[in-house]
Amino acid sequence: MSTETSAEPAPPGSPRPGRRRPHVTWPLWAGLGIWLACNAAVRVGGSDGIGFDMPDMAGWSVGQRLLSANAVVVELVLLSALVWRITRGRQPAEARWRQAGPDRGRTVRELAGLVAYAVAGQAAGYWVADLAGWPPISFHLMGTLHGTHSTVTVSQAIGWAAFNVIVYAVVPAVLVRPEVLQATDVASLGEPRQ
Numbered sequence: 001m002s003t004e005t006s007a008e009p010a011p012p013g014s015p016r017p018g019r020r021r022p023h024v025t026w027p028l029w030a031g032l033g034i035w036l037a038c039n040a041a042v043r044v045g046g047s048d049g050i051g052f053d054m055p056d057m058a059g060w061s062v063g064q065r066l067l068s069a070n071a072v073v074v075e076l077v078l079l080s081a082l083v084w085r086i087t088r089g090r091q092p093a094e095a096r097w098r099q100a101g102p103d104r105g106r107t108v109r110e111l112a113g114l115v116a117y118a119v120a121g122q123a124a125g126y127w128v129a130d131l132a133g134w135p136p137i138s139f140h141l142m143g144t145l146h147g148t149h150s151t152v153t154v155s156q157a158i159g160w161a162a163f164n165v166i167v168y169a170v171v172p173a174v175l176v177r178p179e180v181l182q183a184t185d186v187a188s189l190g191e192p193r194q
Contacts, residue, residue, distance in 0.1 A: 035073070039066055055147045121167045128163060137163050 043066060057065055125137030134156050135142045141160050142148050 039070065042066060055149055117172070124167060125163060129159075132159060134159065139164070 043062060054065075057068070060068075122138060129135060129137045135148075135150060137160050141152065141157060142150065143152055
């Protein structure tokens with residue numbers, strides 16, 4: 001008499017036993033699609049300057065500029081992959097807070113609000129600089145990444161610094177009231193697990 005039992009067949013589309021389905025979600029694919037669409041739009045319809053004053057890339061074609069920009073993006077993706085590889089087996093120090101943490105809906109709303117605020121800050125920097133007669137104010141002072149044909153004045157540098165401190169430090173600190181952690185909770189983040 002045989003004691004073999006037959007296992008139920010796996011539902012269609014499920015991974016085979018012993019194989020894991022890669023954890024790729026729709027935001028990753030959407031981001032990749034947007035990235036490729038932007039590259040195609042710039043490549044097909046972009047002018048030689050692509051709208052930026054970059055003297056260190058004078059004489060470069062649109063394709064060369066795109067290749068340079070995409071090399072930076074690839075570098076960032078590789079650095080992110082390296083961090084994931086190094087930390088993938090670690091238990092998060094804040095794991096005990098996850099049960100009491102915000103739900104996914106709140107997290108998505110907060111992230112969308114953060115991105116919208118950053119975009120609004122960039123638009124405000126363009127508007128404020130236009131009113132002052134300066135080149136647009138952004139995260140980086142004009143000329144720090146790719147040089148400039150213009151001279152950056154002291155008033156522009158002070159205005160850029162003041163704008164960034166106000167928009168990206170003071171206003172968020174006043175408007176956003178994060179949950180306050182106890183000093184013992186913050187100190188316990190560095191303690192090894194037992």
